[in-house]
Amino acid sequence: MGRALEAVAGFATNPSTTFTALTPSTGQSFTVRGTDITKGTWLLSSWAFNATAGELRIRSPRLHDFFSGIRNRVTANFVGSLYLDPTGDSYAQRLYAQDAITVELTGGAAEIDTATLLIGYEDLGGVAGRFIDAPTLMKIGLNVVTVEVTVTAVTTGLYGGAVAVNSSIDNLIANTDYAILGGFSDTRGDTCRITGVDFGNIGPGFPLEPSIRSFTSNWFLKLANSFGGAWIPVFNSANKTQTTIDVQTTGTGGTYIINLELVQLLPGQVPGGATGAAVQAGGGGAPTSAGQPH
Amino acid sequence: MNQQIERDFPPGHPGASDYDPESPEAIEWARKNVHPLGDRDFAVDHPKALDTAGNLNHLPVTAGVDPLNPHREAFTGRTPKQVAAIKTLSEAASKAAVESPVVQPVDAAMVNRLLDQKRTELNRDLLTPEEYQSVLRDYHAVRSSGVAAATEELKLTTEQQAISYVMSRGYQVDVATIIVQREGAEKILKSAGIVPG
Numbered sequence: 298m299g300r301a302l303e304a305v306a307g308f309a310t311n312p313s314t315t316f317t318a319l320t321p322s323t324g325q326s327f328t329v330r331g332t333d334i335t336k337g338t339w340l341l342s343s344w345a346f347n348a349t350a351g352e353l354r355i356r357s358p359r360l361h362d363f364f365s366g367i368r369n370r371v372t373a374n375f376v377g378s379l380y381l382d383p384t385g386d387s388y389a390q391r392l393y394a395q396d397a398i399t400v401e402l403t404g405g406a407a408e409i410d411t412a413t414l415l416i417g418y419e420d421l422g423g424v425a426g427r428f429i430d431a432p433t434l435m436k437i438g439l440n441v442v443t444v445e446v447t448v449t450a451v452t453t454g455l456y457g458g459a460v461a462v463n464s465s466i467d468n469l470i471a472n473t474d475y476a477i478l479g480g481f482s483d484t485r486g487d488t489c490r491i492t493g494v495d496f497g498n499i500g501p502g503f504p505l506e507p508s509i510r511s512f513t514s515n516w517f518l519k520l521a522n523s524f525g526g527a528w529i530p531v532f533n534s535a536n537k538t539q540t541t542i543d544v545q546t547t548g549t550g551g552t553y554i555i556n557l558e559l560v561q562l563l564p565g566q567v568p569g570g571a572t573g574a575a576v577q578a579g580g581g582g583a584p585t586s587a588g589q590p591h
Numbered sequence: 592m593n594q595q596i597e598r599d600f601p602p603g604h605p606g607a608s609d610y611d612p613e614s615p616e617a618i619e620w621a622r623k624n625v626h627p628l629g630d631r632d633f634a635v636d637h638p639k640a641l642d643t644a645g646n647l648n649h650l651p652v653t654a655g656v657d658p659l660n661p662h663r664e665a666f667t668g669r670t671p672k673q674v675a676a677i678k679t680l681s682e683a684a685s686k687a688a689v690e691s692p693v694v695q696p697v698d699a700a701m702v703n704r705l706l707d708q709k710r711t712e713l714n715r716d717l718l719t720p721e722e723y724q725s726v727l728r729d730y731h732a733v734r735s736s737g738v739a740a741a742t743e744e745l746k747l748t749t750e751q752q753a754i755s756y757v758m759s760r761g762y763q764v765d766v767a768t769i770i771v772q773r774e775g776a777e778k779i780l781k782s783a784g785i786v787p788g
Contacts, residue, residue, distance in 0.1 A: 323691075426699050455691075459692065494706070496699065535706070535710070538720065543691040
């Protein structure tokens, strides 16, 4: 299964009252990637970070309509889910391969405003990212550990300041799989993204809203629960130097202390990863069984 | 040693035998215990009661903000002076920060296999950025050759092509196999206008 999860972020400069098409971050596009059309591609969430209140409009002739589509009010300085909130039960919007989605934003007249679509691919050819579902996490999860990094965002509305997950504190156990539950920061930003070969170099992300830390701290677990699928990204610590965290935000930029909440997994349980035993056995003496309280 | 006096009711209580309605104790007892307007939400003098002097009920409680120190930055609690200083530093850092590099999508399973080969080759688990890059550089070439090999491997034989064609006419695979054996694969493909692959 070629799973992939991509936080496609974009920005609009001085959109004011005019719906302005978002410029996607470098290397990204609001056109859905080419996929096997028999497998689902889903819009799992969307959010925006405006300094001034506005509207986020997502539309396509392939979706409900090209007139107004999915149009939601963006309140100023709050980066919560605007549609498809994975807090509990939710409903994903199906997307179509190669469909160019029009994403527009209104907002302030003298600022960069930003928005993000979180797109999940059930089978994206040539990617095969490593993801697990919630029951698997409950079965093979061992210990909780936090990764804390400092990211300096750029002021252009693009993703910037990428640092490796071990750049601040290098405490991950060698050759061990870790599931990313979510994360948070004490500073508001649009999106925090995690990129690495284990995710097929396509970055999953979550909204950086400090007032809902309890919500974003297990964002991916909530996605997996709400949409009933394997949407929890997994990476191996052997790839820690090449697994990076970056931030996309408005023209204010800023310094972000990001906490990623991870769960150490039993070795060799998630397919498609480093074997964890190329030279040294993985798991750091991990127990051979795991689980959650019953 | 003085003998301790145990009172039946506290001073000022209407039940006390020395009750004097004009005594300070009785007035205080009445203030605390007599509520002509009905049940109170909080006791008299409770910090949250509306008639308690200096209560904080008027202060807005918003996420991340200390109600007693609203001038401090939300979520961090930094003073305005600290915020200004950090803002200056952050602005300078943000101007110097670079956009994240664009990376090409890769097949995680395949790249991880290649990375493990490299690790075994070097007898070391943690690869340097250069070693990573060398694996990713080779990945695209390896992948395209793999795809070509797989395409070749998956190529249908003439007989399989004929069975596939007969099945497309509505026959089950076992019947299609018998028909192809009886009629000959090339004859079937020729009649269908299909060039054998």
